[in-house]
Amino acid sequence: MTINSIGLTTLVLYLLATLHYLLFLVTKKDKIAIVGLYASRIGFLTNLLFIGTLIAKKGSVVLFTPKGVFSLLSISTISVFLYFSTKYKLHISGIFLTPWAALFSGIAVFSKGIPKDMFPVGVIGTTHIFSALTGYAAFMFSTIVSLLYLILDKQLKKKKFSIFYHKIPSLKLLENIIYNSITFGFTFITVSMFTGAIWSAKLFGTYWSWDPKQVLTLITWFIYAAILHLYISGKWNGKKLCYLSVVGTVLVMINFVGVNLIFKGVHSF
Amino acid sequence: MGDIKICVAGMNHKTAPVEIREKFSLKEEKLEEAILTLNSLPSIDECMILSTCNRVEFYFVTRSETPFKDVKNFLSTLGKISPEKLNDYIYFKSQEMAVRHGFRVASSLDSMVIGEPQIISQFKTAFSKSREVGTAGIVINRFCETALKISKKVRTETTIAKNAVSISFAAVELAKKIFCQLYDKNVAIIGAGEMAELAVKHLISSGVNNVFVINRTLERAEKLAEEFGGKAFKLEDLEKTVMASDIVISSTGAPGYVLTHNLIENLLSKRENRPLFLIDIAVPRDIDPEIDNLENVYLFDIDNLKEVVEANIEERKRAAKEAEKIVEGCVNRFIHWLKEHEVTPLVVELKRKAEDIRKTELEKRLSKINLSEEEKAQVEYLTQIIINKLLHTPITTFKQKAPEEKTYIQVFKEIFGLSKD
Numbered sequence: 001m002t003i004n005s006i007g008l009t010t011l012v013l014y015l016l017a018t019l020h021y022l023l024f025l026v027t028k029k030d031k032i033a034i035v036g037l038y039a040s041r042i043g044f045l046t047n048l049l050f051i052g053t054l055i056a057k058k059g060s061v062v063l064f065t066p067k068g069v070f071s072l073l074s075i076s077t078i079s080v081f082l083y084f085s086t087k088y089k090l091h092i093s094g095i096f097l098t099p100w101a102a103l104f105s106g107i108a109v110f111s112k113g114i115p116k117d118m119f120p121v122g123v124i125g126t127t128h129i130f131s132a133l134t135g136y137a138a139f140m141f142s143t144i145v146s147l148l149y150l151i152l153d154k155q156l157k158k159k160k161f162s163i164f165y166h167k168i169p170s171l172k173l174l175e176n177i178i179y180n181s182i183t184f185g186f187t188f189i190t191v192s193m194f195t196g197a198i199w200s201a202k203l204f205g206t207y208w209s210w211d212p213k214q215v216l217t218l219i220t221w222f223i224y225a226a227i228l229h230l231y232i233s234g235k236w237n238g239k240k241l242c243y244l245s246v247v248g249t250v251l252v253m254i255n256f257v258g259v260n261l262i263f264k265g266v267h268s269f
Numbered sequence: 270m271g272d273i274k275i276c277v278a279g280m281n282h283k284t285a286p287v288e289i290r291e292k293f294s295l296k297e298e299k300l301e302e303a304i305l306t307l308n309s310l311p312s313i314d315e316c317m318i319l320s321t322c323n324r325v326e327f328y329f330v331t332r333s334e335t336p337f338k339d340v341k342n343f344l345s346t347l348g349k350i351s352p353e354k355l356n357d358y359i360y361f362k363s364q365e366m367a368v369r370h371g372f373r374v375a376s377s378l379d380s381m382v383i384g385e386p387q388i389i390s391q392f393k394t395a396f397s398k399s400r401e402v403g404t405a406g407i408v409i410n411r412f413c414e415t416a417l418k419i420s421k422k423v424r425t426e427t428t429i430a431k432n433a434v435s436i437s438f439a440a441v442e443l444a445k446k447i448f449c450q451l452y453d454k455n456v457a458i459i460g461a462g463e464m465a466e467l468a469v470k471h472l473i474s475s476g477v478n479n480v481f482v483i484n485r486t487l488e489r490a491e492k493l494a495e496e497f498g499g500k501a502f503k504l505e506d507l508e509k510t511v512m513a514s515d516i517v518i519s520s521t522g523a524p525g526y527v528l529t530h531n532l533i534e535n536l537l538s539k540r541e542n543r544p545l546f547l548i549d550i551a552v553p554r555d556i557d558p559e560i561d562n563l564e565n566v567y568l569f570d571i572d573n574l575k576e577v578v579e580a581n582i583e584e585r586k587r588a589a590k591e592a593e594k595i596v597e598g599c600v601n602r603f604i605h606w607l608k609e610h611e612v613t614p615l616v617v618e619l620k621r622k623a624e625d626i627r628k629t630e631l632e633k634r635l636s637k638i639n640l641s642e643e644e645k646a647q648v649e650y651l652t653q654i655i656i657n658k659l660l661h662t663p664i665t666t667f668k669q670k671a672p673e674e675k676t677y678i679q680v681f682k683e684i685f686g687l688s689k690d
Binding site: 028029030152156157159161165166168169170171172173176234235236237238239 | 426427428431432443445446447448449450541542544561564565567569573576577580581584587591
């Protein structure tokens with residue numbers, strides 16, 4: 001099938017990027033990291049094409065199938081990575097991000113694309129799912145930068161210096177990136193919650209239905225709101241901010257994977 | 270006359286001790302005199318002398334079969350040591366070896382501290398000196414320009430010059446690793462000492478906001494503060510000053526800890542999580558090492574700074590490997606150019622000769638027959654194309670084969686009656 005071969009190309013490109021970033025970690029050669037960056041960039045384009053052809057062929061309802069969700073998740077992961085790595089020259093984050101993009105696009109290629117229920121999707125539904133997944137990717141990125149922060153902090157404390165010491169610009173910059181990506185993700189999750197409520201009102205006549213995913217998302221939302229509040233007020237920063245960001249992302253993961261496996265409802269696919 | 274060759278004879282910190290190097294060290298007029306003397310040797314076409322405190326090197330272009338014979342005599346008179354003894358200290362390299370050596374020197378790969386920047390300006394000075402006195406011809410010009418280009422490429426494409434390799438610069442590097450930008454950060458120096466003052470100077474040139482100088486006696490503090498353009502404080506103001514600072518460098522002769530665990534712990538709650546970077550250059554130490562266990566505090570003593578420097582030197586060595594590859598790629602290209610460079614003038618001469626013949630013959634004939642402008646243009650074109658087609662094969666074959674097989678040059682000259690020697 002031609003659509004799946006586009007997906008496969010994307011997967012291969014992301015795997016190529018992953019491989020090169022891992023090689024970069026071992027060999028420390030910048031040129032290898034550049035190959036990884038280009039593979040990610042081209043992968044982003046084929047991923048976009050993949051989603052585009054999927055929607056063109058099956059309609060936007062395809063976004064609510066595992067195939068759609070995971071290809072969206074892989075593209076949002078890679079776009080968040082490309083955005084921040086270009087803006088802050090933080091290519092080393094590719095070591096941690098490209099494997100995830102590869103994993104997601106792999107699941108997308110090998111999973112079903114047949115919609116379970118036929119919801120009328122429309123603009124609101126598409127916005128809902130797009131913003132939710134972009135938010136997840138941004139949170140994931142903040143966690144990965146948090147890991148980089150913890151690594152650099154540890155090396156400064158233990159006085160042991162590896163490639164991370166040489167390639168990470170500074171703790172303060174990482175902190176700014178964590179804050180920025182959390183704000184970014186928080187904005188998108190908020191948008192996703194509002195559009196979800198509006199959509200729900202349209203479909204089922206109620207804004208809120210105590211769906212497990214809704215509840216968990218609300219909890220996550222409050223946690224991130226607290227993180228932002230604590231950071232802006234200057235009470236929590238540095239390592240504490242990093243730990244909180246990791247906790248937030250773990251919750252998001254549970255929310256995303258767990259809810260799907262355990263509960264049956266409008267959010268499982 | 271043999272092939273054109275580029276050669277180098279020289280010594281550096283690895284091959285010759287300073288008492289030998291100083292005999293050859295050349296400055297100002299002596300340097301000029303030496304270049305001219307070297308250039309006046311009959312076997313030498315072009316030359317350049319690179320003289321720094323770590324190396325003295327004589328680059329020259331020659332066609333002699335024994336390129337180093339004259340140069341050895343020259344060096345032995347210059348350094349007043351016997352030619353036999355010279356061999357112990359001086360390396361003689363020619364062609365690929367010489368080119369590679371020169372490129373490596375200009376890229377700071379042969380320096381005592383890999384990646385140090387001074388060698389580039391020293392190389393530039395040597396080059397412009399030889400141009401000034403007129404001993405740099407086409408080959409030396411091309412060689413130096415290529416070497417400087419490679420040096421720039423190495424600097425931008427590898428991390429060879431990125432990481433600090435001195436204790437005082439390591440302190441600045443660490444400050445940047447923690448704070449990113451320093452323009453809104455304050456630095457405090459407790460006590461005085463050469464290394465601490467140097468670190469403060471580097472921090473000032475990196476743009477720190479305020480400098481606070483703390484000393485037991487206000488008088489001393491004021492003196493140093495004046496030098497840095499900062500403010501002076503007595504030791505009693507220590508707590509207040511550290512509170513207002515982000516970077517603290519301590520270098521006192523005090524026997525006990527100047528900054529105690531309690532003092533810093535109390536400050537931290539008031540600092541609202543602003544990170545604190547402490548540098549302890551004193552022996553015995555001024556800052557309680559336990560402080561490093563506190564969050565948002567980064568304490569580095571003299572040994573830790575040395576570890577940073579060592580890690581950075583390792584990083585430079587790794588970058589040097591990448592740089593070697595860049596250099597290697599350019600060596601063969603330069604040698605190829607050098608060999609072709611000998612061939613090109615002959616090709617140019619042959620083309621000019623053919624063109625001269627064509628022009629004179631054409632003028633003679635055309636004046637005798639009556640042709641329209643269009644017909645004249647046709648004849649002009651015809652003669653040109655005959656010459657081009659006829660010369661095409663000999664020229665391309667010659668260009669291909671001559672750089673490797675020198676007999677072609679002689680044959681080419683004889684067959685076409687070219688004067689060039």
